[in-house]
Amino acid sequence: MATVRGLVKTYPAVRGRRGAGSPEVRANDGIDLDVRGGEIFGLLGPNGAGKSTLVRQLTGLLRPDAGAIDLLGHDLVRHPDRASRLVGYLGQESSALDELTVGLAAETTGRLRGMDVATARAERDHVLAELGLEGLAGRPIKRLSGGQRRLACFAATLVGDRPLLVLDEPTTGMDPVARRAVWAAVDRRRAERGVTVLLVTHNVIEAETVLDRVAVMDGGRVIACDTPAGLKAMVADEVRLDLVWRDQPPLAVPAIAALREEAAVSGRRWTLRLPQARARTVVAEVTGGPAFAALDDFTLATPSLEDVYLALGGRQKGLVKA
Numbered sequence: 001m002a003t004v005r006g007l008v009k010t011y012p013a014v015r016g017r018r019g020a021g022s023p024e025v026r027a028n029d030g031i032d033l034d035v036r037g038g039e040i041f042g043l044l045g046p047n048g049a050g051k052s053t054l055v056r057q058l059t060g061l062l063r064p065d066a067g068a069i070d071l072l073g074h075d076l077v078r079h080p081d082r083a084s085r086l087v088g089y090l091g092q093e094s095s096a097l098d099e100l101t102v103g104l105a106a107e108t109t110g111r112l113r114g115m116d117v118a119t120a121r122a123e124r125d126h127v128l129a130e131l132g133l134e135g136l137a138g139r140p141i142k143r144l145s146g147g148q149r150r151l152a153c154f155a156a157t158l159v160g161d162r163p164l165l166v167l168d169e170p171t172t173g174m175d176p177v178a179r180r181a182v183w184a185a186v187d188r189r190r191a192e193r194g195v196t197v198l199l200v201t202h203n204v205i206e207a208e209t210v211l212d213r214v215a216v217m218d219g220g221r222v223i224a225c226d227t228p229a230g231l232k233a234m235v236a237d238e239v240r241l242d243l244v245w246r247d248q249p250p251l252a253v254p255a256i257a258a259l260r261e262e263a264a265v266s267g268r269r270w271t272l273r274l275p276q277a278r279a280r281t282v283v284a285e286v287t288g289g290p291a292f293a294a295l296d297d298f299t300l301a302t303p304s305l306e307d308v309y310l311a312l313g314g315r316q317k318g319l320v321k322a
C-alpha cells in the first residue's frame with residue numbers, strides 16, 4: 001500500500017534578530033516504512049518526534065529532501081499532486097473548512113473529491129448520522145467546541161472513498177463517546193471497503209487498542225516497528241510499579257532511599273520498571289515496613305508501549321497514558 005525508503009526532511013535554520021532565530025531541524029532522519037493494505041498502522045512518538053512531518057510528506061503537502069515514497073504504485077516524490085486522489089487526510093489543525101457549517105464542510109469535501117451534488121449530499125447525510133453529528137449540521141465549524149470541531153473535520157475526511165486515511169491525532173479533545181464513534185467508523189471502513197489507516201498518536205492506550213502495527217518514532221527515526229503485542233514482548237519480563245506518596249517519601253528508610261535512584265520522579269509519583277521478581281520484593285518492602293504509612297497509592301501493571309519506548313532508549317516524556 002505505502003512504502004517509504006530513506007526519507008529525510010530538514011527544516012532550514014531561521015535567522016532572527018539578536019540571536020532569536022532557530023537552528024535547522026532534521027525532522028525525518030532516514031525513515032523506512034511499509035504499510036500494508038487494510039491495516040491500521042500507527043506512528044507513536046513524543047512531541048517533536050517527526051510524525052507530522054512524515055505524514056505531511058505522505059500526503060503530498062511537503063517535499064522530502066531525499067528518499068522515496070510509493071503509494072499504491074504512485075511515486076509521490078515526483079507526483080505529490082496524486083496524493084489528493086488516494087488519501088483522506090485529517091491534519092492537526094482545522095482548516096479552511098472552519099468557516100463552513102458542519103454539513104457544508106462534508107458536502108464540499110465530497111464535491112472537491114469529484115462527487116456529483118446528489119452523491120455528495122447522500123454521503124454527507126450518511127457520515128453525519130454515523131458520527132451522531134446531525135444536530136450540529138447547520139452550525140459553523142468555528143463555533144463548535146474543540147472536540148466537536150475535531151469530529152466534524154473527521155466526518156469531512158471520511159466523505160468520498162479514499163483507499164488510505166491519514167489521521168493525525170484524530171481524537172484529541174474528544175469525549176469517550178466521540179472517540180468510540182471515530183474508531184467504529186474507522187473499523188467499518190476497513191471491514192467493508194478494505195480501507196487502510198495511518199494513524200498518528202502519542203496516546204499509548206489508544207495505540208494499544210486500535211492499532212494492528214505501530215512504528216515507534218524518536219528524534220526523526222523509527223526506533224521499532226511491530227504489533228503492539230510484539231513490541232511489548234520486548235519488555236515482557238518487566239513490570240511497572242507506580243508509587244504515590246502522601247507527602248514526602250520516607251527517605252530515612254534505606255530500601256526507599258535506594259529505590260529513589262531507580263525511579264522516574266514526577267511530583268509525588270515514582271515510576272519504576274523492574275524485573276518481576278524484584279518488583280515482588282519491592283512491593284513487600286513498601287507495603288510491609290514503615291514506608292507504608294507514607295504511601296498514598298500504588299499500582300503494579302504489565303508493561304505498556306510507553307515502557308517499550310523507554311526501554312528502546314526514548315528520552316522524551318511526550319507519551320500519554322489516558
Ligand SMILES: Nc1ncnc2c1ncn2[C@@H]1O[C@H](COP(=O)(O)OP(=O)(O)OP(=O)(O)O)[C@@H](O)[C@H]1O
Binds near residue numbers: 027048
Ligand atoms: N515548519 C517547521 N519549521 C521548522 N521546524 C519545524 C517545522 N515543523 C516542525 N518542525 C520541527 O521538526 C521536528 C518534528 O516536528 P513534527 O511536527 O513532525 O513532530 P511530531 O512528532 O508530529 O510532534 P507532535 O506530537 O507535537 O505533533 C520538531 O523538532 C519541530 O520543532
